[in-house]
Amino acid sequence: MDLPAVTRLAGEILDEVEKAVVGKRRPLELLLAGILAGGHVLLEDYPGLGKTLAARSLAQALGLEFARAQFTPDLLPGDLTGSFVFDQRSGEFTFRAGPLFTGLLLADEINRTPPKTQSALLEAMQEHQITVEGTTFPLPPPFHVLATANPIEYEGTYPLPEAQLDRFLMRLALGYPTPGEEWRVLTSRLERRHEEHDLRAVTDAEGLLAMQAAVETVTVDPSISEYCVRLAATTRRHAHVLVGASPRGSLALMLCARAYAVVTGRDYVTPEDVKAVAHPVLEHRITLRPELWSSEITAASVVTELVGSVATPASGGTR
Numbered sequence: 001m002d003l004p005a006v007t008r009l010a011g012e013i014l015d016e017v018e019k020a021v022v023g024k025r026r027p028l029e030l031l032l033a034g035i036l037a038g039g040h041v042l043l044e045d046y047p048g049l050g051k052t053l054a055a056r057s058l059a060q061a062l063g064l065e066f067a068r069a070q071f072t073p074d075l076l077p078g079d080l081t082g083s084f085v086f087d088q089r090s091g092e093f094t095f096r097a098g099p100l101f102t103g104l105l106l107a108d109e110i111n112r113t114p115p116k117t118q119s120a121l122l123e124a125m126q127e128h129q130i131t132v133e134g135t136t137f138p139l140p141p142p143f144h145v146l147a148t149a150n151p152i153e154y155e156g157t158y159p160l161p162e163a164q165l166d167r168f169l170m171r172l173a174l175g176y177p178t179p180g181e182e183w184r185v186l187t188s189r190l191e192r193r194h195e196e197h198d199l200r201a202v203t204d205a206e207g208l209l210a211m212q213a214a215v216e217t218v219t220v221d222p223s224i225s226e227y228c229v230r231l232a233a234t235t236r237r238h239a240h241v242l243v244g245a246s247p248r249g250s251l252a253l254m255l256c257a258r259a260y261a262v263v264t265g266r267d268y269v270t271p272e273d274v275k276a277v278a279h280p281v282l283e284h285r286i287t288l289r290p291e292l293w294s295s296e297i298t299a300a301s302v303v304t305e306l307v308g309s310v311a312t313p314a315s316g317g318t319r
Contacts (some may be wrong), residue, residue, distance in 0.1 A: 001210040003218065003267040009211060010036070010263045012202045013061045020057040020197035021050050022188065024182030027174050030280055031058065031146075033209070033259040036215050039169025039252070040125050040145040042110070042284065047150060049174045053197075055106040055146040062208055063201035064103030064142065071113035077120035081130040081137075084278050095132065100139060103205055107147035111160055118164055121145070125167045142208050162243070162287070169252050170280040218258045218270040223313035227274055228253040230310050235286055238306070240297050243287040254282045271312045279303050 010018045014028055016187045021028060031054065034041040043051040052068075059066035069080060082098035090198030099105060100121075107121065110293075124130050125145055129138045146167070149160075165171075177185065203211070254269075256277040283299040 001207075001214045003214055003262055005209045006036075006214045006262050007265050009203055009207070013058075014263075016142055016199050017054070017057045018069050019199060020175075020221045021054045023177050024050070024054070025176050027172050028054065028058075029263050030170060030172055030256075030260065030277065033256055033263050033277070034170045034172075034280075035062070035107075035144055036212055036262065037169060037252075037255040037259040038212055039255070040147070040167065041166040042149060042165070043174070044149045044151050044171055045173040045175070050175065051148040051174065052106060052108060054174065054265040055148075057197060057199055058146070059104040059106075060199040061202050062104070063204035064144075064208065065103035065205075066104050066106070067099035068106040068108060069099045070108050071110050071117070073112060073114060073305070075113045077117050078132070080117065080120050080124075081132050084133060095135075095137070097137075100130055100143075101137075103142055103144070105143075107145055109149065110147040111149045111158055114158055115161065116220040118158070118213050122164050122167060125164075142205055143213070165284050165316070166246065166248055168284065169256060170212065170277070171284040172280050191265045215259050215262055217267075218262060220254060220258060220314070224257070224269050224271065224274065225254055226255070227271060227310070227313050231274070231278060231282070231306055234306050234310055235282060235302070236303055240285055240288055240292055240302055242289045245282055245285040249282055249285045253277060256281050275307050275312075278307050282306075 010032060013032060014025065017028055018025060031041055035058070043054065045051055056066060069075075078098065080098050080100050082096050082101070084093040085096045086092050110118070114292070121131065124139060128141070128143055129136050231253060232245040232247070232250035235241055235249070238244065253274055257269050257273040260277050261267070261273045264273075274277070279300060282303050286299040287298065287304060288299060
């Protein structure tokens with residue numbers, strides 16, 4: 001598959017998802033870019049803003065097998081990975097796969113489950129495999145996790161460890177709709193006369209893998225790579241930052257900018273592509289100094305400052 005075909009398919013996928021998720025083209029472009037870059041995405045936003053709907057709709061448009069796991073305090077690792085079950089007919093233990101064996105997993109309210117279960121998910125996200133009773137099972141590609149979290153409820157939650165946050169390529173928020181968009185949501189529901197959205201599969205698992213392979217051919221000028229490194233490295237020296245982005249952060253910047261360039265119609269990366277993905281890529285990789293908790297300084301404001309202060313490449317491979 002060539003890059004123009006990927007751009008065309010990406011547009012069709014977004015058009016299809018927008019039939020269900022109204023007025024969120026920009027975050028949906030970033031979400032699709034995260035998938036095309038081969039990563040996992042954390043959707044952190046208030047209840048009722050369409051996080052679950054966005055995940056389910058994207059899975060339908062991509063033609064992927066979809067599974068949803070509700071993360072609760074009593075969720076066990078085996079509830080995700082699956083377990084060995086004794087078969088009385090054969091007299092042997094056979095493996096029964098859990099919801100991780102899917103194309104797109106919705107990890108709903110991921111911060112409500114204890115660390116032991118989160119570690120099982122972490123292995124799947126990083127290694128694309130799971131281990132049960134000493135036996136390792138590879139997860140067939142494509143495998144992507146879209147996790148949701150509520151930023152305002154802390155009672156009964158378990159903060160995601162930094163190592164797990166770092167495994168998410170992006171952290172996104174959908175945000176509240178405008179009054180006009182909210183009106184479209186209501187009228188669309190009245191016209192459908194049922195709750196479900198009937199979306200067509202624009203591609204399938206093989207098609208997504210082909211799109212991801214094509215993204216690997218996008219031109220990235222050395223000045224763009226250096227720009228990604230400077231942005232990530234500057235987070236480590238910022239006066240308000242306790243722990244900055246690791247080299248995984250600069251790599252994520254490049255990968256996401258490359259995928260975003262294709263989604264928006266180019267076969268090369270510009271500095272504006274890097275700036276477009278800087279906030280969802282870097283914010284969750286920054287730990288502010290604890291004495292700033294009561295101030296107006298946030299990870300978002302730090303990234304905004306860095307994007308405005310780090311020198312932008314003059315070229316960036318434009319044609």
